[in-house]
Amino acid sequence: MYELFADLGTWLTGAEQWQGPDGIAHRLTEHLQYSLLATLIATVIALPIGLLIGHTGRGAFLAINLSSFGRALPTVGLVVLVFLASGLSMTPVYVALVALAVPSIVTNTYAGMTAVDPEVKDAARGQGMRGHQILWQVELPLALPLIMTGLRLALIQVVATATVAAYVSFGGLGRYVFDGLAQRDLVQVLGGAVLVAVVAVVLDLALSGLQRILFRHRTA
Amino acid sequence: MTIDWSWISDHASDLATLTVSHLQAALTAVLLGLLISLPLAVLAHRVRPLRGFLLGLSNILFTIPSIAVFVLLLPVSGLTRTTTVIGLTVYTLVVLLRNTVEGLDSVPARTREAAKAMGTRPLRVLLTIELPLALPVIMAGVRIATVMSISLVSVATYIGDGGLGQLFTDGFQRNFPTPVIVGIALTLLLALVADALLVAVQYALTPWKRKRA
Structure with missing residues (x-):
């Protein structure tokens, strides 16, 4: 066991291990690129959905159930399926990672929106604010902490799962896992x-x- | 991409075997996860300094890619079902531990004090008051952990197990989509049924939550 950790230390710190197209620096960049792009796409898709169902209160049941459905979707199966359908490209990887990230973002955005005190919304309406003003100036800022929690959760899952890119012959840190295997x-x-x-x-x-x-200006 | 229906009917019994083995792995993991996380959660709830440590540790475990967890266990338990179950259990811990601690937190301090004032012993307070009141939040965690495990079992296909996940490698290697589609459909179906059953269990376990007619 000790020997294994010593070898691991050598592997991680070796200068040659960090250079070149198969080096850690390059694989790390690829991994970050996959993860950040996938999370960004997922946010662009999921955030408006979460905000909309939170603001209107409609479609919540459907969205929450679809989210738990998304959680059950096996990532490996999805990657392979899209791979067989679309051929050798990064599409399967992004489809699978986005599908993984969307549920966490939708559910947390929705949870953040419903946690906004109805009295605050009423007060805003009483002051003559319109629906979109309430959404942007009242609900969104108050829901932001929970929305951020959803984004963090999604990002962690995506980073851990982006290893799957290597399974369909692409790069990222998963390369070491699958090649080593x-x-x-x-x-x-x-x-x-x-x-x-x-x-x-x-x-x-x-x-x-x-x-x-x-959020440092917030007292709560 | 067309589905080869005759492949499905030809392999019906194989599919049934894979489904059962898939479910078995997922459920064993959730049960083990509960057995481990319950005492840990009680500890984290009672001993404040341990709380951040335990929750932080489980968060870090969650970030390790599942395929790596399975592979790392190979020197310990080899290409066996045990490896699959241990790996899955690690993942259930994050959700179960966090939800159980949150569930215990949600028990009103007044209720706890009242029980203490009536002379109820600590263990009895835990078993008959705190855990039942924390049950809805704990069950929410159990549902997430179950659905997650059912979806994760397929990752163990890389170490030769993986239940329905074997259909994915099979389809991938032969460039044949039918097993992949069937595997995804059966996984989703298992998750759906298991989740519905857990909702029923929760309903049966929390009679006081039902609306009176």
Whole structure:
């Protein structure tokens, strides 16, 4: 066991391991690119849906059930299915990652919107604010902390799952996991896994730091 | 992309076997997860300093890609069902632990104090007052963990297990979509049925939550 960790340390810190097209630096960039783009696409899709059902109160039942349906969707199956349908491209990876991220964002956005005190909304309406003004100036700012929680959750899941890109012959940190698996090279698999976990934790901390800076004026 | 229906009828018994083995792996993991997270949650709830540590630790476990968890377990438990179940259990812990702690937090302090004032012993307070009141939040966690496990079992296909997930590798290797579609459909169906059953269990376990006629 100790030997394994020592090997892992050597693997992670070796200068040659960080350079070149198969180096950690390059794979890390790819992994970040897949994860951030997928989360961004998912946010563009999911945020308006969550805001809309939260604002109008309509379609909540459907959206929440679709979200738990999305959670049950096996990512590996989805990747393979889209791969067989569309051929060798990054599409299957993005489809699967976006499908993974959308439910967390929708449910948390919706939860944030419903948590806004109805009295506050009434007060806004009483002051003559229109529906869209209430949405942008009252509901959205108050719902933001929970929306951010949803984004963080989605990002963590996407970062951990982006390893699947390597399964359909693309890059990212999953390359080490799948190549190591094929070569029975445990150190490489372990290295890939550790890197993915570190990326996820660092991104999560960064987002929570951002959240703290954005909301530092809030007392609650 | 067309579905080869005759493949499905030809492999009906294989599909049934895979479905049962899939469900077995997922349910065992959730049960183990509950057995582990219940005492840990009680501990995290009672001992404040442990709370952040335990929840943080389970969050970090959650970020490790599932395929890596399975592979890392190989030297310990090999290409067996045990590996699958341990890996899945790790993932259920995050949801179960967090929800159980939140559930215990949601028990009103007044209720706890009242029980104490009536001379109820701590263990009895936990078993007959705190846990039942925390049940709705705990069950919400159990539902998420179950659906998640059912969807995650397929990842274990890379280590030769994976229940219905084997249909994905099969379809991928032979460039044959039917098993993949069937695998996804059966996984979704399992998740749906399991979730509905858990809703029924929760309904049966929390009679006081029902609206009186």
